[in-house]
Amino acid sequence: MEHRKTGRPSKGDRKQKPVRLSVELMAAAENYVEQHGTTFNDLVGELLASHLRKQGVKVTAQTQEALPLTA
Numbered sequence: 001m002e003h004r005k006t007g008r009p010s011k012g013d014r015k016q017k018p019v020r021l022s023v024e025l026m027a028a029a030e031n032y033v034e035q036h037g038t039t040f041n042d043l044v045g046e047l048l049a050s051h052l053r054k055q056g057v058k059v060t061a062q063t064q065e066a067l068p069l070t071a
Contacts, residue, residue, distance in 0.1 A: 019044075029043060029044075
């Protein structure tokens with residue numbers, strides 16, 4: 001019997017919200033996440049949470065560490 005790997009742990013309940021960004025901003029974000037081994041969703045979540053905390057809103061952003069790349 002084959003052993004199946006478990007997936008990533010859940011980050012909890014999520015709600016999807018499409019965003020429209022300028023081509024230039026999206027390209028910069030995509031370049032950033034590629035260079036830093038993160039995801040676009042984690043980047044947006046962290047930036048939004050950081051901005052809201054600076055405004056006095058108590059909020060956390062849950063992120064997961066990147067999985068190692070294997071060949």
